Amino acid sequence: SAVISQKPSRDICQRGTSLTIQCQVDSQVTMMFWYRQQPGQSLTLIATANQGSEATYESGFVIDKFPISRPNLTFSTLTVSNMSPEDSSIYLCSVDWGRETQYFGPGTRLLVL
């Protein structure tokens, strides 16, 4: 399976600021995904990050709020912009490891005050 790391592991931020979350995988992968897990909730897909092209966003998520970069096949970033307390969540990246299987990173726990 893939070894996936995320930075930071947790953060406390002030409203109105932005935070960039990094996701690193130990092998080259075609597709990476970003999910949000709101407190006590399940996971919701934010977007698919493809190397060399724009990210594809799911309904309810927009690029201005959640810009994503994918500079190479092992790395991606998600920025949470102009944060409000409603953005307090766990943000997880995952990778498409083939055979229809995704592996997840440890998550970034974000608290917005």
Added chain:
Amino acid sequence: AQSVTQLDSQVPVFEEAPVELRCNYSSSVSVYLFWYVQYPNQGLQLLLKYLSGSTLVKGINGFEAEFNKSQTSFHLRKPSVHISDTAEYFCAVNRKAAGNKLTFGGGTRVLVKP
């Protein structure tokens, strides 16, 4: 659109007792099915998956699940739980030819008591 329903939000169970976590999905097309586990303050770990073939799937840590196409279910079972199985369990589906996008159920919190 597809949806995933986990019928129990919380399941308390005594150590060494069996546990079953229920998952039903709705989809008009064929799907792939997954169970993930999230231990406290950790990410998601893949327990098992059904892609095709035998409908009984064995996973890690003694878990197994059975795919029932007619009932559109994919229930997870373990014959004897340990304290360390205390975690949140998520059922997920991936609609074939949908670009490997997972749709998750609401999760089931398992609390194993001594």
